[in-house]
Amino acid sequence: MSSVKYFSIINFGCKLNIYESESIAYLLSSNGYEITEDHQKASVIIINTCTVTNKTDSKCRYAIRKAKRDNPSAKIVVCGCLVDTDADTLKELGEIDVLITNKNKDKIIDILEILDTNCDIERPFIYNSPVDGSFNFNTHIMSTHSRAFIKIQDGCNNFCSYCKIPFARGRSRSRNYDDIISDIDNIRKTGFHEIILTGINIANYKYDNYLFDDLLDKITDLYPDMRFRLSSIEPQDLGNKFFDVIKKDNICPHFHIPLQSGSDKILKLMNRRYDFNLYYDMLCRIRSVKNNPYISTDIIAGFPSETDDDFMLTYNNALKSDFSYIHLFSYSRREGTKAVEIYPKVPERITGERVKMLTELGINMSRKYLESNLNTKKRIIIERNRSGKEFMTGKTENYLDVVVNRNDLLFKHIYDVEIVKVNDDLTVNGKIIL
Secondary structure, X not given: OOOOEEEEEEEOOOHHHHHHHHHHHHHHHOOOEEEOOOOOOOOEEEEEEOOOOHHHHHHHHHHHHHHHHHOOOOEEEEEEHHHHHHHHHHHOOOOOOXXXXXXXXXXXXXXXXXXXXXXXXXXXXXXXXXXXXXXXXXXXXXXXXXXXXXXXXXXXXXXXXXXXXXXXXXXXXXXXXXXXXXXXXXXXXXXXOEEEEEOOOHHHOEEOOEEHHXXXXXXXXXXXXXXXXXXXXXXXXXOHHHHHHOOOOOEOOEEEOOOEOOOHHHHHHOOOOOOHHHHHHHHHHHHHHOOOOEEEEEEEEOOOOOOXXXXXXXXXXXXXHOOOEEEEEEOOOOOOOHHHXXXXXXXXXXXHHHHHHHHHHHHHHXXXXXXXXXXXXXXXXXXXXXXXXOOEEEEEOOOOEXXXXXOOOOOXXXXXXXXXXXXXXXXXXXXXXX
8 A cells, every 4th residue: 555645736816825835735745745636646635715706715615525525535624815714614614624824834744743643633623823934935846837936925904995815814024035035046946947926915025124126126136047027016016116127138028917997986995005197107117118018907897886987987098008918807795895885886787798898808908919929039938738739838028828839848948939820819829949
């Protein structure tokens, strides 16, 4: 009988959750466990949850029930934002062995030892140590990704009226500068060429005398051979120095900046800390220093009290902003947030119509941006083979997924490519330049 202990991970949510799932996998793999994608083979199944919408909550609960149904003998470990915001509901499911809060994901080895040595412990139990381990991860080995992640910040102080993330992640806090540098050193040694800076609100980074602009300036100077990509940034947090720093060639021309609404009235009700003019000015400044950057955004349709006029402001201002991609949400009622007290509510039918209009707009914008890259030369990092076929996919500096007619390229390596075609389904074809 095999003595190997297998584990699997089911991940939901943002790049930060991806990073933390990879971190958990690294810890387990370094302590006698072996990862498997076959959940029925695993003795431990970890579900890393998200709570961005009610629909996401439902998907997480379904995954928990299915994991136990498919593998009744496995230990079911649930962590992530849904644990911090809705542990009582999760405890009622009955399938879970242990719930882990966000600040304690780093303690996975100790937690599994408790499960192994305390057979009589009440299940599920909540592991919630007072020691914040948010930055106790070391993920320079990320076997399933061609690009590395570094978590530089966690938590949020904004308390947008529709959002539960501050309750799930706590107040904003930043990682030790020296630890970030050490992580980058280790990442370079393992063959990565791109690092994604991630967190809940990375532009809010502040450690000792280092602000986000300072950190970005320093690491891009220290590691000119690495390319750095930013995860989501909030418009109100960007100072003048930011626009000077991003001129550097090793900062990817790719920015995700949530708009949420193009109506100043709705932005105020959302407790967003900017108006559209500030937002649009920021876009113009980015475009003045980066050539044809990929700019994506989040928009919420159907926020309480959103009138037809408010929606058309959002639609027209999104059009004016000329986004490369719109990540679209229908408003989701989240108990415990201020938005549940805002009236009148927008009927689902109206919200659906608005989502449909914005979806069509987003598709047209994406096509326009992709076509603006035709016949240009880019640099791709090879990500994967496409189902064992003769094609491979790589990510450009400006976030295009490019399919190339090759199957002999090296994973994680950088190649020059020419963009030759944008297909009807918005996939992009490229030709490797030798």
